[in-house]
Amino acid sequence: MALLQLAQAGCGGMGLRHVYGLAELRRCGFDTFDLAALCDLHRSAAEHVAREAEAALGLKPRVYTDFKAMLDAEPGLDAVNVVTDTRMHHAFALDAFDAGLHAAVEKPMGLTVRACRKMIDAASAAGRVLSVSENYRRDPMNRLAKALLRGGVVGEPRLALSAATYGGRGVRQVVAWRHMRDRGGLVLEYGVHASDLTLYFMGGVERVFAETHLWEKTRAMQKAEQPMQRFYDHRVREEVEEAGAIEATAEDTALALMRFTSGAIGQTTYSDAAPGEPSDTDVIYGSEGSLRLPGSRTGRPIHVTLSGRRSPVGQKDLLGQAPDFRLDEVTSKMFGGRDKMSSYDAALEQPDRKLIAIELQDFADAILSGRRPEVTGEEGLDAVALSYAILESGRLAQPVGFSDVRSDRVSAYQQPINAAAGL
Numbered sequence: 001m002a003l004l005q006l007a008q009a010g011c012g013g014m015g016l017r018h019v020y021g022l023a024e025l026r027r028c029g030f031d032t033f034d035l036a037a038l039c040d041l042h043r044s045a046a047e048h049v050a051r052e053a054e055a056a057l058g059l060k061p062r063v064y065t066d067f068k069a070m071l072d073a074e075p076g077l078d079a080v081n082v083v084t085d086t087r088m089h090h091a092f093a094l095d096a097f098d099a100g101l102h103a104a105v106e107k108p109m110g111l112t113v114r115a116c117r118k119m120i121d122a123a124s125a126a127g128r129v130l131s132v133s134e135n136y137r138r139d140p141m142n143r144l145a146k147a148l149l150r151g152g153v154v155g156e157p158r159l160a161l162s163a164a165t166y167g168g169r170g171v172r173q174v175v176a177w178r179h180m181r182d183r184g185g186l187v188l189e190y191g192v193h194a195s196d197l198t199l200y201f202m203g204g205v206e207r208v209f210a211e212t213h214l215w216e217k218t219r220a221m222q223k224a225e226q227p228m229q230r231f232y233d234h235r236v237r238e239e240v241e242e243a244g245a246i247e248a249t250a251e252d253t254a255l256a257l258m259r260f261t262s263g264a265i266g267q268t269t270y271s272d273a274a275p276g277e278p279s280d281t282d283v284i285y286g287s288e289g290s291l292r293l294p295g296s297r298t299g300r301p302i303h304v305t306l307s308g309r310r311s312p313v314g315q316k317d318l319l320g321q322a323p324d325f326r327l328d329e330v331t332s333k334m335f336g337g338r339d340k341m342s343s344y345d346a347a348l349e350q351p352d353r354k355l356i357a358i359e360l361q362d363f364a365d366a367i368l369s370g371r372r373p374e375v376t377g378e379e380g381l382d383a384v385a386l387s388y389a390i391l392e393s394g395r396l397a398q399p400v401g402f403s404d405v406r407s408d409r410v411s412a413y414q415q416p417i418n419a420a421a422g423l
């Protein structure tokens, strides 16, 4: 069967990782895509990623610096993969649907709730697939956690606690836009992973009450020992990144309480301005015990501790608690052919490319079979809406209804962002 002809927009850090994801697909026997074309504002970045693609896939994609020019010059395309910074996600997805193409977009799906809604409507009008590349939930450990929760191993979920706190004073991965409110600041950029996982494990949210703050208003442009930093070496700096420091405009800290539609409650904290000991914690308490998530892409085991016990259930017994648990065929092939596992051992970069491969294969299968992708536009919007519910509540200093934010009825925080983006 002919391979799907794919073009990718965005050749920064994540753009490079997506090419490694395509290479991983090929390595594991999935002949799915030809990466026909790449586009980035900066030719040198696109050329670098094109050379990596050629080395890994045996075919050098054609390189463009203008997205529309690429679509015009590539009449044989089936789909585009949008991996630019978040500001362009909706614009490029809309152009793709206009051209009759399917589109996958990186998380966060869109810059605001309104941007996401436009993307959903355009995909539906064009009858094309819109798939959101949310990678964390596809980790085998998160699949197992979901199966354990579904099987009732900790009883009825009551309380979800998550905290991710770091004390950086520098610009995250030396990429300034992550600190800019109008371009999708930290609470959206990083928090949307937590939002997606929260919804995946706990179901719908009813209301949110949050406190938010911007502590580190000036951030230094310095390379730090950060995971994935090496994928950014070829990236071309923006003008604002040429100075020694940037002025941050997006909140770097958020602490939120949530009530779920199930009646459970939760708390989620994110901060990149909490100096000292970092924390990374994710625990769900149910009526019969607790489930501690190991952190996506770590491969560490899940800790299920049952009521009255001091130590967690052993790894072998854990799989016995979810007898129906099976990884899907694609995930299983990516992770060495096993269809169930309670841990895996691999350096971060390995699961990283595997999860990207899995989400891209899901996108392809949705195109070829006509089924929905796992993370549809509506689900991508849910995660964006939850992150914005936190920011909207922080702005209003009062609780907000999730459905009010999701339907764009509560949008004071997003209004200037929408205005700047012409939304």
Ligand SMILES: NC(=O)c1ccc[n+]([C@@H]2O[C@H](COP(=O)([O-])OP(=O)(O)OC[C@H]3O[C@@H](n4cnc5c(N)ncnc54)[C@H](O)[C@@H]3O)[C@@H](O)[C@H]2O)c1
Pocket: 009, 010, 011, 012, 013, 014, 015, 039, 040, 041, 042, 045, 065, 066, 067, 083, 084, 085, 086, 088, 106, 107, 108, 133, 134, 135, 175, 189, 232, 235, 236
């Ligand atoms: N899923 C994950 O784990 C994960 C991790 C990092 C980033 N991301 C997401 O991936 C996306 C890209 O992030 P990144 O870290 O690679 O950022 P980045 O700044 O390194 O890369 C963005 C690239 O897009 C290019 N670009 C911007 N506007 C463009 C335009 N109009 N036309 C063509 N190219 C354009 C830039 O030149 C840059 O090279 C973001 O949406 C981000 O949230 C996801």
